[in-house]
Amino acid sequence: MDVFAILNLNELALGLSNLPMFPYFDMAHYIISVMSLREQPGALAVSQLSPLACWFSSMLYCFGGAVLSALMMADAPVAPLSNTTNLLIASLMWYLVFYCPLDAVYSLASVWPVRLVLTGMKEVTRTWKVVGGVTQAGRKYKDGLFVMIAVGWAKGAGGGLISNFEQLVRGVWKPETNELLKMSYPTKVTLLGSVLFSLQQCRFLPMQTHHLIFIYTLFIVTNKMRMMMMGSSSYPFSSLESVLYKTLFVRPLTFSPLTDSTQGSDQTSKNSSISDQIRDQKSANTDQRNPEEAENAKKKD
Numbered sequence: 001m002d003v004f005a006i007l008n009l010n011e012l013a014l015g016l017s018n019l020p021m022f023p024y025f026d027m028a029h030y031i032i033s034v035m036s037l038r039e040q041p042g043a044l045a046v047s048q049l050s051p052l053a054c055w056f057s058s059m060l061y062c063f064g065g066a067v068l069s070a071l072m073m074a075d076a077p078v079a080p081l082s083n084t085t086n087l088l089i090a091s092l093m094w095y096l097v098f099y100c101p102l103d104a105v106y107s108l109a110s111v112w113p114v115r116l117v118l119t120g121m122k123e124v125t126r127t128w129k130v131v132g133g134v135t136q137a138g139r140k141y142k143d144g145l146f147v148m149i150a151v152g153w154a155k156g157a158g159g160g161l162i163s164n165f166e167q168l169v170r171g172v173w174k175p176e177t178n179e180l181l182k183m184s185y186p187t188k189v190t191l192l193g194s195v196l197f198s199l200q201q202c203r204f205l206p207m208q209t210h211h212l213i214f215i216y217t218l219f220i221v222t223n224k225m226r227m228m229m230m231g232s233s234s235y236p237f238s239s240l241e242s243v244l245y246k247t248l249f250v251r252p253l254t255f256s257p258l259t260d261s262t263q264g265s266d267q268t269s270k271n272s273s274i275s276d277q278i279r280d281q282k283s284a285n286t287d288q289r290n291p292e293e294a295e296n297a298k299k300k301d
Contacts, residue, residue: 004211016217017210021128026086028121030093031109033061033159038097038106046170047098053169058094059087060166065158069133069151073140116228120221127217130156130190131209134197145202152194157187185227185235189220192237 004010019025037043037058047054059081060067066080081087096105109115133155137148154161160179167174179187193216199205200212223235 004214009214013210013214017213019124021125022086023089025121025125027089027093028118029125030062030090031097032115032118032122034058034090034094034097035106035109035115037061040170042170042172044098051099053171054098055091055094057166057169058098059090060162060169061159062090062093064160064162064166065129065133065155068158068162069136069155072151072154073136116225119228120225123221123224124217126156126186126190126220127193127213130193130216131197131213134194134201138198138201143202145198145204148198148201149191149194152197153191156194157190160184160187185233188241189223189235193220 004013037054038047043054043057046057063080067077070079071077097109098106100106109118130152133152134148136155137144137151141147157179159166164173164175164178167177183191196205196212196216197209200207200209205212227233227235
């Protein structure tokens, strides 16, 4: 892009695209993921009742995207756990967040500046997960745009997409929290990134990969930090999303429900017959109450 050449950002974009995620960024991802689990209602009670269930839930938070994308690509769901080093580091972070003496690690990570930095590092890993999922699907299904979008989305936001299964591990069943029913910000921004990188991979978006990585990473990191600093849950595209939803998917209340015409005519005939029966019943009651008036009326006729 000419803009990157003018602003001398090519080297910065290349450096970011070659930035290794292991070990520091991965550790930040594990810490924030396990902290998110700990802050779920009832998670601390589960950690005391069943450490194994707590550990399994933590691994789903840490590796849920990799597990879900593996299932979608017809790979073994345990393949993401074959990296012993990452599994051990994630397990260590789980133990320190839940069981560290004096709760030192969780208390330190909860300090606002520290958590802000760790969250920013976690958002950086989101970009690499999306790019990895899109690239993996692109190798197997060349130019399969929708497959690439689905796999990239699953790998970047799989922890949220399988949250109902993770809740079952902790003995919780809340189907109303399904991410497809009400998507959270991480799920939405991951879907946006998956669409962009899939379009770029299929050459519909004329942009180099490292440039798109730089722009997307800068957007999600700065926006997440802004949301944390301002204590807001809104994001830049919320107003556009609301307008599109109301325009395309909300049915005006002035329209009547669609019904079958034959059913409508049958219902009308039933209503008319009921009205006739009620009218006849009223006439009969009137005749019974006033027999003399009825007799006089017959004589006059």
